[in-house]
Amino acid sequence: MKRTIAHFIHEKMKINQRFIYNQMVRLKKYRPIIIGSFADDGSHPFPLVNYYHLNDIGHFGRFAKKQNIVAIHAHHGKHAVEILPLCVAHGIPLIVSIRGRDGSAKYNSFRRNQKRYSLLKEHGALFLPVCRYLADELVTLGFPPEKIHVLYGGIELDLFPYRERTIPASGDIIILSIGRLVEKKGFLTLVRAFWRVRAKHPRCRLRIIGAGKEEENIRRLVNELGLAPFVELPGAMDAAAIAQEMDRAHLFCLASETAPDGDIEGIPNVLKEAMASGLPVVSTNHAGIPELIEHRRTGYLAPEKDDKELANGICFFLEHPEQAPLFTKQARKVIEQRFNLAKQMKEQERLYDLIAKKTR
Incomplete structure (x- = not known):
């Protein structure tokens, strides 16, 4: 049997987490299986290939040997x-992806992550932050630098053709x-920035795609600023629908910031998808951006x-449209060279090789 990577997820993935699913199922050198703490009731947004409920496995050591598992990859801290x-x-190497809040050394997150990762820092085999910024945060939290390797997330270029x-x-x-x-x-x-933008460019409309606990606060601010006719919040969408939204849009903006609890x-x-598709992008000097x-x-x-x-950034592209192609062509090259899913999957398997060699 081919060498196996067992991917562990505690809970069902959300519709916007296709990038995690791709990292699990698009392996070539290794056979992927998925282990989870939830029942597969058919409601998962992506097909669960070779899925095993943790409670149904029985003797884990025998299961791991039978499945030829060389490492377990947990996709969140x-x-x-x-x-x-x-x-x-059972002496199985643990590989851990670190994606944001789970690697934060900011504010309350510092104390929380230091405490919960005390054993993980000692026993984890490999830590894969999604950017250099998070790699530095892990060092601040006390993770061994020699176990940290940045693995940038890749996107499906065919879903986001340049235009x-x-x-x-x-x-x-x-x-x-x-x-x-959130x-x-x-x-x-972003809503406050959009209020500024509309004062100069009244034809602008803002579409915010997503769902979460901050929706009520966002809608309240939209109403307070008199923007209700010009701001739409249609909810969460899958990758195909997001690609269509990007094809219809003229500019992309994400105003990421450090949350009061340290979430980053x-x-x-x-942002990678917008850059791949040819949208001018405006964002912030936050974390790995x-x-x-x-x-x-x-x-x-x-x-x-x-x-x-932020409003100045949006207005820059609105008022200098002739410069946009200079930005977007370079942006597409960056995605093709450094954030291409096919290339990043090869790098992911190269990192698996480092661990698999030690288990022979």
Whole structure:
């Protein structure tokens, strides 16, 4: 039997987590299986290939030997903490992806992550933050630097073909933003920036795609600023629908910021998708985003929580449409070279090789 990587997820993936699913099922050198803490009742947003409920496995050591498991890959820090005791008990290397909040050393997150990762730092085999920024955060939390390797998330280029954009001479100008409606996505800052933009460019409309606990606060601010006719929140969408939204939009903006509890981004995949599709992008100097976007070369970066400068970034592209192709062509090259899913899957398997060699 082919060498097997067992991917561990504590809970069902959300519709916006296709990037995690791709990392699990698109292996070539290794056979993937999925182990989870939930029943497969058919409601999962993606097909669960070779799925095993943790409670149904029985003797884990015999199961691992039968499946020829060379490592377990947990796709979030908190998931890793759950599966760690089994890995230690049966001598199975544990690989851990770190994606954002789970790697934060900011504010309350520092104390929480230091405490819950005390054993993981010692026994984990490999830690894969999605950007250099998070790699530095892990070092601050006390993770061994020699066990840390950055693995950038890749996107499916065929879903997001490049198309040069122009600002229409008449009709609506669509500014698009996508993400879970949580504090670190900065949607309140974006709405304030949009209020500034509309004062100068009244044809603009804002579409915010996503769902989450901040929706009520976002809608309240939209109403307070008199923006209800010009801001739409249609809810969460799958990858295909998001690709269609990007094809219809004229500009993309994500106002990511550090949340009061220390929650942070890695590098949001929607920014990569927007850059791949040819949309001019405006975002913030937050977490790993500057590793993706070079200010005034492949996009425009504003300071966190600065709605005035964010509005300036949006207005820059609205008022200098002839410069947009200079940005977007370079942005597409960055995605093809560094954030291409096919290339990143090869790098992921190369990192698996480092661990698999030690288990022979």
